[in-house]
Amino acid sequence: MRWLPILALLAAGALLFAATATNPAGPRPDLTILQPVDVNTLDPQRMSWTHDFRIAYAIYEGLCRWESHSPNFPVVPAAARTWEISPNGLTYTFHLDERARWSNGEPVRAQDFIYSWKRALMPETAADYTKLFFLIAGAEDFFGWRTEQLERYTARPAGEKSAESAAALRREADAHFATSVGLAAPDDRTLRIDLVRPTPYFLDLMAFGAFLPVHPPTVEAWVDVDAQTGAIRQAHGWTKPPHIVTSGPLTIDRWVFKRELDLRPNPHYRDPSLIKSGRIRTLIVEDQNTSVLAYESGAADWHADVQVDYIGDMLAQQRAGEREDLHDFTAFGTYFWSFNCKEHLADGRRNPFADRRVRRAFSLAVNKQELVERVRRSGERVADSLIPRGSIPGFEPARGLPFDPQRARAELQDAGLADRDNDGFLINQARRRFPTVEILYTPVGPHRDLAIAIAAMWERELGVRTRLAVRETKVFRNSVKTQDYMVARGSWFGDYLDPTTFLDIHRTGDGNNDRAVSDPHYDELLARAERESDPDSRMRILEEAARYADEDLVPVLPIFHYNQYYLFKPPADAQGSPNPGGLRGISTHPRLVQYLYELEVVRVPDEEP
C-alpha cells in the first residue's frame, strides 16, 4: 500500500510518455537523414537557412531547377517547360508544364508565382530575400510605396480605422501591384517577367528557394488584415500537415517540431520518374555528439551537418583510410574577419582601420596557412579571396594578399606608422602609440582560438597591442550592425551563381555591409557591371571589382572557405568502396544543393531494412 503513490506516479509517467511519443518505432523509410537543427519555416518566402531550403526544394517546385551533379551547375526546366528571353535581356517569358500539379490535384498556375512573389515584396511578410525581388521592374518602388501606405494608414485617427478600411487598403495595394510591377500572367500557363536591367543570373534565381511558389488558397485561409495597422498578418498554420499544399516531388507527411519531419511522394507530381526516394525522414538531434552516436548506431543513412569538436580527428581517420563514411566538401561560403571601415569608432576615437593601408598591413601579417592547418585543423581550404575559387563558372577570383610581414610593415610605414623608438611598439608621426586592437567574437565556434592566434601574429609582426573581446551572439550582432568594433569575426554564404552574391556586401549602404565600407571606385565598378550587357565583359568587370576589394580595399580578411561535413556510406558502385550498400546521389558542387528525392539508399538483400 505504501508504494501505491510511487506506482501511480510510474504509471502516470509511462502513460504520458506513450502519449508524447514523437519517434515511434516502425518500418524504416527509404532514406533517413540526421541534422542538428529543425527547419525554421516551410514558407519559402521567409526562408534563409540551407536546411530550410533543402526541404523546400523537395516539396516546392520552382520555374527552374539545377542540374546539381554537373560541374557548371546549369539551370534546367522544372515547373516551366520552356522559356524565351527578349533580345535586350529584359523580358523573360516562362511557359508552365501543363502537368504541373499541387499536391491537392489543382494545376500550378502562373498566377500562383505572382501571388507568392508579391508576398516577398510586402514589408510585413518579413522576407529575408526581398532585395533579390528588386530585379523585377517596379518591385523596389512597390516595396517603398507599400511601406509608406502602411505608415499613412497607421497614422490615421482611430475613427478611420476598421476591418473594412484595412481590407480596402489591401485591395488598393493589390491593384497597385498589378499595374506597377513587371509581372504578368496572360494565361494560366504563361508568366511574363520584366526586369530593371539585363541579369545574366536571373535563370539561376528562378531555381532559388526564395522564388518557389506557395499555394495561394491555402495561404489565404490563414491571412488576416490587421485593422489597426492595415498590415497583412499571416498565421503559419498552413505550413503544417494536413493543411500544407505543395507542388514539388514530395510533400509533408508529418512534422513534429525539433523531432522529426517526414516526407512522402506528392501523388500528383508531374514526373514521378524523378523520385528515387519517396519516403524520407529527417531526424533532428540537436546535440552534436549525440547525433554522431545516433549515426554510428545506424539510426540514419546520412548525417547532413557534422560539427563536432573532434572533426579533426575524424578527418585524420578518413585520410588514413580508416573512415570512409566521412566526406568533406567545400561550401559556397567564406569565414573572415571584418575591419570596421568608418572614420571614427563608436566611442568617438579615430579608427585606425579607416585607412586601407592599415587594413592591408593587418591582412599581410596573417599566416592563413598556419591558422587553417594548426589552429582550425578541420581540413578547410585557405581563402585568398572572399569568393571560393571554382565555385562560379567563368569567374576567376583574385589572388588576394599573401602572408608577407615585410610588405605589411612597409604599408604601415607608408601610413606613417613605424616603431620609431625601437621599443617594439608601433607609433605614428605624433609619437602616439597605435591604439590597442580590439578583436571581437562570439563564444561558440572556432573564433576564440583563431582570434588568439591572429592577435599573436599581429603583435609579433606589427608591434601592436591587442585585446580579445567576446560577446554573446545577440550583442555581437548589434555591435557589428552599428560598427561598434574594430575587428570582428564574420562569414558570408553565396545564394546564387554570380559574383555579386558576395560582392554586394561591400557596396556603399548595403544592408549587409557590416564593415560600413564605402568606396566610390568599387561602387562604380559594380554599377558598370550592372550596365554591361555582354556577359563576358561583365564578368571581367566583376573580377576587377573582386580584385580591388581583395587586394586594395580589404574590408575583410578572408581566412578559409567553409567545409560541409557529411557522414554516409559511399555508394556501392563508387570506385574502391567496400560497401555493398550506401547512399547514392549526393551533389559535391560547392553550393551543396541536395535534391532529397534524387538521393537513393542502395541496400543489399541481407542487410537489415
Add this chain to the structure above:
Amino acid sequence: MMRLIARRLAQIPLILLAIYTVTFLLAWALPGSAVLNDEGRQPPQAVLEAMEAQYNLRSPGTFFVDYLYHASGVKWATESLKGDAGRPSRYIFDLGPSFRYEDWSVNELIGASLPVSVALGALAVTFALAIGLTAGIIGALRPGSLIDTATLGLALIGISLPAFVVGTILLITFPVWLGIGRIGAWGGPGDAILPALTLSLPMAAYIARLTRMGMIEVMTSDYVRTARAKGLPARTVVLKHALKNAFLPVLSYLGPASAAALTGSFVVEKVFNVPGLGRHFVDAVRNKDLFVIMGVTLAFSTILVLLNLLVDVLYAWVDPRIEQE
C-alpha cells in the same frame, strides 16, 4: 484542509503576476535585437521596423499590458462574451508567436514539450524514490556495514557526476556497445529509461541519504522499540512504523526535487535528445525570443506553484499538525 487549498489557490494569480513582471523586466533587459538574424543576410530596414512595430518592441509598456491581455485569457474572455465577429482567438491563453521558429506559436511549442518534460520528470522521480528509499533503508538497518558504505559511495558519485557524463556513459554502454535501445529517439519502448535514470541519480542519492539519516534516528526511538517488543515482524516495523516518520524529510525534498526534475533536465534533454521544455528555456533566452521566454516561464511557473501546493497538501495529510500551524 480545504481552507489551506483555497488560500493557496487564491495566491496563485498574484504569484504569477509577480513572476511575469520580473521575467518581463529581465527579458526586456536582454541585450541585442529580437528581429535581427544572428548570422547571414538581414532583411531590409523597413521590414525590421515593421516587425518591431507589430510586436510592440519599441514600447515596453504596451508590450507588457498587451501580452498580459493575451496570455491571461482576458482577451479570449472578452471576445467570447461580446461574441466578436472575425476570427476567434485560437487559444484561451494566447502566449504569442515565436520569432525564431516562425511557423510555431508558443502554445504549440509548450503543448508539445511540456507533457514530455512531465513524463520524464515523473519517471525520474519514481526511479529516484525506488532507488533512494531502498538504498537508504538497507543502509540504515546495517549502519557501517559494507553494503551501507557501498550505497553511500554510490550516492556520492551520483551527486557528483554531471548529467552529461553519466548520460554519455549510458549512451555508449547501452545503445552503442550492447545494441540495446535507440539514440536520440523518443517514443519507442525504453527510450525514456536511460534519460530518466540519468536524471534520477542525483535525486536518488539525496533521497538515500535523507532516508538513511531519518531511519537511523527513528529506529532508536521508543515507539519503534515498543513495536519490536510487542513482537511485530521486522518488515512491518520498518515499512509501516519507522518509514512513515523517516519519510517526512524526503517528502519535503520531493517538492523542489520534482521541480528540478522538470527544470534541471535541460542537459539530460540535450544529451538524449528528449523533446522537452528545458531546451526552450535556454534557446529562447539565447535567441531573445521574447514571447517564448515569457510563455515558457509562465507555463512553467504555473506548474511549479501547483506542485508546491500538492506537496503542502500531502504534507498536511501525512502530518496533520502542519495544517494547524
